[in-house]
Amino acid sequence: xxxxxxxxxxxxxxxxxxxxxxxxxxxxxxxxxxxxxxxxxxxxxxxxxxxxxxxxxxxxxxxxxxxxxxxxxxxxxxxxxxxxxxxxxxxxxxxxxxxxxxxxxxxxxxxxxxxxxxxxxxxxxxxxxxxxxxxxxxxxxxxxxxxxxxxxxxxxxxxxxxxxxxxxxxxxxxxxxxxxxxxxxxxxxxxxxxxxxxxxxxxxxxxxxxxxxxxxxxxxxxxxxxxxxxxxxxxxxxxxxxxxxxxxxxxxxxxxxxxxxxxxxxxxxxxxxxxxxxxxxxxxxxxxxxxxxxxxxxxxxxxxxxxxxxxxxxxxxxxxxxxxxxxxxxxxxxxxxxxxxxxxxxxxxxxxxxxxxxxxxxxxxxxxxxxxxxxxxxxxxxxxxxxxxxxxxxxxxxxxxxxxxxxxxxxxxxxxxxxxxxxxxxxxxxxxxxxxxxxxxxxxxxxxxxxxxxx
Amino acid sequence: xxxxxxxxxxxxxxxxxxxxxxxxxxxxxxxxxxxxxxxxxxxxxxxxxxxxxxxxxxxxxxxxxxxxxxx
Numbered sequence: 001x002x003x004x005x006x007x008x009x010x011x012x013x014x015x016x017x018x019x020x021x022x023x024x025x026x027x028x029x030x031x032x033x034x035x036x037x038x039x040x041x042x043x044x045x046x047x048x049x050x051x052x053x054x055x056x057x058x059x060x061x062x063x064x065x066x067x068x069x070x071x072x073x074x075x076x077x078x079x080x081x082x083x084x085x086x087x088x089x090x091x092x093x094x095x096x097x098x099x100x101x102x103x104x105x106x107x108x109x110x111x112x113x114x115x116x117x118x119x120x121x122x123x124x125x126x127x128x129x130x131x132x133x134x135x136x137x138x139x140x141x142x143x144x145x146x147x148x149x150x151x152x153x154x155x156x157x158x159x160x161x162x163x164x165x166x167x168x169x170x171x172x173x174x175x176x177x178x179x180x181x182x183x184x185x186x187x188x189x190x191x192x193x194x195x196x197x198x199x200x201x202x203x204x205x206x207x208x209x210x211x212x213x214x215x216x217x218x219x220x221x222x223x224x225x226x227x228x229x230x231x232x233x234x235x236x237x238x239x240x241x242x243x244x245x246x247x248x249x250x251x252x253x254x255x256x257x258x259x260x261x262x263x264x265x266x267x268x269x270x271x272x273x274x275x276x277x278x279x280x281x282x283x284x285x286x287x288x289x290x291x292x293x294x295x296x297x298x299x300x301x302x303x304x305x306x307x308x309x310x311x312x313x314x315x316x317x318x319x320x321x322x323x324x325x326x327x328x329x330x331x332x333x334x335x336x337x338x339x340x341x342x343x344x345x346x347x348x349x350x351x352x353x354x355x356x357x358x359x360x361x362x363x364x365x366x367x368x369x370x371x372x373x374x375x376x377x378x379x380x381x382x383x384x385x386x387x388x389x390x391x392x393x394x395x396x397x398x399x400x401x402x403x404x405x406x407x408x409x410x411x412x413x414x415x416x417x418x419x420x421x422x423x424x425x426x427x428x429x430x431x432x433x434x435x436x437x438x439x440x441x442x443x444x445x446x447x448x449x450x451x452x453x454x455x
Numbered sequence: 456x457x458x459x460x461x462x463x464x465x466x467x468x469x470x471x472x473x474x475x476x477x478x479x480x481x482x483x484x485x486x487x488x489x490x491x492x493x494x495x496x497x498x499x500x501x502x503x504x505x506x507x508x509x510x511x512x513x514x515x516x517x518x519x520x521x522x523x524x525x526x
Contacts, residue, residue, distance in 0.1 A: 105484055
């Protein structure tokens, strides 16, 4: 920071990401409230602990290796050459390589007076990682072991979403360069991959006892609609922070693209220009579109209407850096109609018990958003550094990679391994009694002692 | 051992590293990874023990209603 303007820009950027992290914390508060609101009384405390313990587990593994993976895997490896130094293997150097940015024993991964960005940038991505694990958490409530979920949370939060972000959500990612993949606010790189991962786990985990009677699904929950409402409103609020965190708030593209004069702007994570004003239009219009469509398709069901607001934003997110707000609204509505119908069809056809609709809201809406983005933004350059255009084929391949290759497949395989060890699902007797049975019994005994002392 | 003993000298040096025991990061990493792995082993074993105990008692689907406190 050699002059006042440079210092202000650096400190503003540091503060900007710091604030996004605080805002995004609300996503996790929302997820906790939401899951407890959906779960039954006898499982409340374990449900809460499951979603809480992913915070430390994903945080430390994100520090150990997750952040490193993001920087290291941009070339595949061996699927494209880095624009930084022409390397095609693991990207360890070149200025933004894994060992430059994210080696856990590097001095920039700590208090370092020469660096004001790495920690807040690491934290912003970490909050995305918590969200990734939380998306899976809701789907598996009331029957998964916390220890098993911890391993699954690390897998999706610190490994698989990280790989997909490195491939498709990085200014040098091979999917962006080769396929023309574009996913500005993470329809695919967060939501589709986590929806797919959750589906893979659910296939192995199986439904809650009593969910299907004579082959027909029974509606279980939500137990506390008000808690669900507050939870989803907090997730909306945190989503604002997420949108902000997906941008570089101020950068001069002259140096990046070789422009003739200075051009200060906000950009996406791909260093393509957008405006915070524009994405504010689109965030709200896609939220509105999702709510409107959700209210109709669910016939006014509060649970699905609120979830549809979220699904609407998720569906429009891939292209919300460039869409017109009216396009965002319509795209959100299309995504909600498809994800809602698909949820109930999959539930009935394959006996999948997705307790909170996470596979639909995040997975199906995310995939639909990627495909629509491929058509609506067809021909736009995926970057200012090269000319590969955004196109439908690249986006469809991208959706398959996100949902299937990095989501469903690893979720299924890891769950299979845990299941074969007898470590995935709680015993039937515990599921029926409630995972909180002993805690509740201890509280009741305390009350009896207290009541006796009062007499 | 203090990495910084004089702020003027530190800032003039241009070296941004200020945390204590600089140079021992690898040992701290090994320690923390070990703690992480041991945590999984301990919690998994504890959870299995608790689940097996509760399953053997088999309280039934409605027994928790007797344990709802008044406070």
